[in-house]
Amino acid sequence: MILVFPNIIVTAQSLYILHDFSLSKHPGIYQETKATFTFEPMVDENSMKAKIILPPETKLISGDTVWAGTPKKGQLITISANIIFTDTGNF
Numbered sequence: 001m002i003l004v005f006p007n008i009i010v011t012a013q014s015l016y017i018l019h020d021f022s023l024s025k026h027p028g029i030y031q032e033t034k035a036t037f038t039f040e041p042m043v044d045e046n047s048m049k050a051k052i053i054l055p056p057e058t059k060l061i062s063g064d065t066v067w068a069g070t071p072k073k074g075q076l077i078t079i080s081a082n083i084i085f086t087d088t089g090n091f
Contacts, residue, residue, distance in 0.1 A: 014015055015042045017053045019076065032061055036080040052079055057087040 005090055017040045024034040052065040063081030071077055 032082050032084050034080055034082050038076055038078045040076050044072050058083050058085050061079050
């Protein structure tokens with residue numbers, strides 16, 4: 001099985017719990033898939049940003065790769081975007 005994971009960067013003043021990072025299906029070249037990233041802050045945050053950085057071999061079709069806000073401890077936050085892979089590789 002080949003797993004495909006873009007780089008994930010979360011900037012915050014505290015720790016978070018990663019709940020899920022998934023693709024809706026294992027895509028072939030130029031087949032659309034939905035990338036979903038769900039996390040939970042461990043404390044209340046005054047300001048938090050999260051961003052999925054996609055490899056150069058991917059193209060954003062729709063959705064968001066960035067989230068910003070003031071989450072509370074225990075709040076689940078999800079970022080999702082529809083993407084395609086334009087080349088093969090080890091991501």
